[in-house]
Amino acid sequence: MTYAMSATTPSTSVYNVPNALTTARFALAIAVMALIPMRYFTAAMIVFVIAASTDWMDGYWARKYGQVTKLGRIFDPFVDKIIVCGSFIALVEVAPSGVASWMATAVVARELLVTSLRGMVEGSGGDFSASQLGKWKMVLQCVAIVAVLLSLMYGGQPEWLATTAHVLLWAAIVLTVYSGYDYVIRAARVLRDVPDPTP
Secondary structure, eight states: HHHHHHHSSSOOSSSSSSHHHHHHHHHHHHHHHHHTTTTHHHHHHHHHHHHHHHHHHOOOOOOHTTOOOOHHHHHHHHHHHHHHHHHHHHTTGGGGGGHHHHHHHHHHHHHHHHHHHHHHHTTTTTTOOOOHHHHHHHHHHHHHHHHHHHHHHHHTHHHHHHHHHHHHHHHHHHHHHHHHHHHHHHHHHHHSSSSSOOO
16 A cells, blocks of 8 residues: 555655656766767667656556656656757768767757747647657657667668768658647647736
């Protein structure tokens, strides 16, 4: 009975397992950004895969054991953005990666835009939770980063690997831009339906 109560009662302490996992992912994200410019592509890929694949763990643990905190709700998506945006920015420094500066800019700009829209909508009392398109965007971005790192590990050989990485990279950028557009449309629709609080 005690276990059931602790699993369903929200936690107010920020010192819990989900926030510790998110902090560890943040450290891994910093490591990836350091390893890529140093051309330790194998290590960067391994660390990135660990960070990206454990993304679900902190949220799952927080919901299951009632350890959802305000800090966690802010920190977790922030770290997600650091992992992806930081990796794209770091890859710009590696000439054979195929990641152009405008691509990294598009990824960062999209995240800043959506974060701003979410703050505006939720501040007005509307719901602006992540869409399935946004989640698939994150998945494709991670797959593209792994493919690019694999291609760099093997010096762009075989050719099919480099081609696959290039296609996935462009697909990720296209979906990133489109999902940003989709969020703008959603925000406009929600804000239109939210009643004006001013008399």
